[in-house]
Amino acid sequence: MDKKDRAKRLREQVTLLERKLGMLEDEIVDCCGLTMAQCHAVVELGTGEPASLNDLARSLNLENSTVSRTVNNLVNGEIAVRAESAEDRRYVNISLTEKGKDIFENIETNMESFFDNIIRRIPDEKHDQVIESLKVLLDAISEEKCCR
Amino acid sequence: MDKKDRAKRLREQVTLLERKLGMLEDEIVDCCGLTMAQCHAVVELGTGEPASLNDLARSLNLENSTVSRTVNNLVNGEIAVRAESAEDRRYVNISLTEKGKDIFENIETNMESFFDNIIRRIPDEKHDQVIESLKVLLDAISEEKCCR
DNA sequence: TACATTAGTTGTAATATGCATCTGTAGAGG
DNA sequence: CCTCTACAGATGCATATTACAACTAATGTA
Numbered sequence: 001m002d003k004k005d006r007a008k009r010l011r012e013q014v015t016l017l018e019r020k021l022g023m024l025e026d027e028i029v030d031c032c033g034l035t036m037a038q039c040h041a042v043v044e045l046g047t048g049e050p051a052s053l054n055d056l057a058r059s060l061n062l063e064n065s066t067v068s069r070t071v072n073n074l075v076n077g078e079i080a081v082r083a084e085s086a087e088d089r090r091y092v093n094i095s096l097t098e099k100g101k102d103i104f105e106n107i108e109t110n111m112e113s114f115f116d117n118i119i120r121r122i123p124d125e126k127h128d129q130v131i132e133s134l135k136v137l138l139d140a141i142s143e144e145k146c147c148r
Numbered sequence: 149m150d151k152k153d154r155a156k157r158l159r160e161q162v163t164l165l166e167r168k169l170g171m172l173e174d175e176i177v178d179c180c181g182l183t184m185a186q187c188h189a190v191v192e193l194g195t196g197e198p199a200s201l202n203d204l205a206r207s208l209n210l211e212n213s214t215v216s217r218t219v220n221n222l223v224n225g226e227i228a229v230r231a232e233s234a235e236d237r238r239y240v241n242i243s244l245t246e247k248g249k250d251i252f253e254n255i256e257t258n259m260e261s262f263f264d265n266i267i268r269r270i271p272d273e274k275h276d277q278v279i280e281s282l283k284v285l286l287d288a289i290s291e292e293k294c295c296r
Numbered sequence: 297t298a299c300a301t302t303a304g305t306t307g308t309a310a311t312a313t314g315c316a317t318c319t320g321t322a323g324a325g326g
Numbered sequence: 327c328c329t330c331t332a333c334a335g336a337t338g339c340a341t342a343t344t345a346c347a348a349c350t351a352a353t354g355t356a
Binding site for chain 1: 151152154155156157158159161162164165166167168169170171172174175176178179180209258259260262263264265266267268269270271274275276277278279280281282283284285286287288289290291292293294295
């Protein structure tokens with residue numbers, strides 16, 4: 001098998017994985033009652049320190065206007081709160097409410113058990129190989145642009 | 149390292165890969181002038197036989213109303229055409245125009261060279277391992293739901 | 297022939313998103 | 327101290343994506 005064939009098979013697998021991950025996102029949206037953007041924001045807020053709007057926009061890779069509205073929705077749903085920063089009143093500190101933290105914990109628990117189950121479905125002797133391969137693939141992809 | 153740790157590391161890698169693939173999609177949208185839905189539709193139409201609307205909806209995992217409008221856009225852009233089926237006039241055969249085929253070929257060329265480059269960045273002796281690992285992962289994920 | 301089924305389209309509405317613009321705050325130079 | 331600039335965030339506006347429901351047209355069936 002030459003490199004062309006390998007590239008082709010790699011592409012097939014990545015495409016399939018992409019599709020599957022997309023379907024999982026749809027599932028998440030259906031079952032956890034948040035849109036995907038909101039879900040990402042909650043995970044971001046739950047994992048890190050209270051974030052500014054621009055921080056959040058950067059980590060979500062979205063416009064701050066978009067994120068501002070996403071945060072509006074979270075605030076309306078009593079999932080997050082905005083607080084004016086004491087040091088610099090231009091900044092807003094966004095953090096999760098108790099309800100938001102519960103949702104975050106719930107998402108985390110779900111994701112953990114999801115990946116626990118996946119690991120359980122992979123033969124023990126392949127665990128390291130799979131994890132390392134993903135890392136190798138990521139390193140290779142990271143440096144590449146798909147459109148020159 | 150126990151299974152919990154492995155699951156965690158697997159999750160990290162998959163999350164990173166997901167994010168990277170998302171960024172690639174944004175790149176594609178920016179550079180090829182089609183929305184992602186349109187791009188998927190073009191690839192689907194380019195790869196297979198002329199498809200009916202429902203075929204296309206099924207393979208794109210979208211509502212047929214959504215796909216109908218996506219096809220409208222492709223038709224307006226002279227990328228695809230609708231043709232009434234001769235056997236059963238309820239059906240529409242959707243196919244690519246010459247322009248659409250050119251776009252398809254261009255996407256294919258881009259994707260091929262993208263994956264060729266990735267393979268080139270991965271050490272030769274890891275090629276089989278990476279491809280097989282993706283397959284193993286996919287098999288494991290396929291049977292799993294993320295929300296019980 | 298009348299009724300049910302199927303393929304596709306269109307009306308409506310929710311959501312997401314970006315660009316441009318606006319407001320308020322902070323910092324820098326004179 | 328005042329003014330000008332830069333920055334954080336919010337909002338107006340325009341558009342795109344998508345789903346659900348209702349509709350039209352064609353086909354199959356009892």
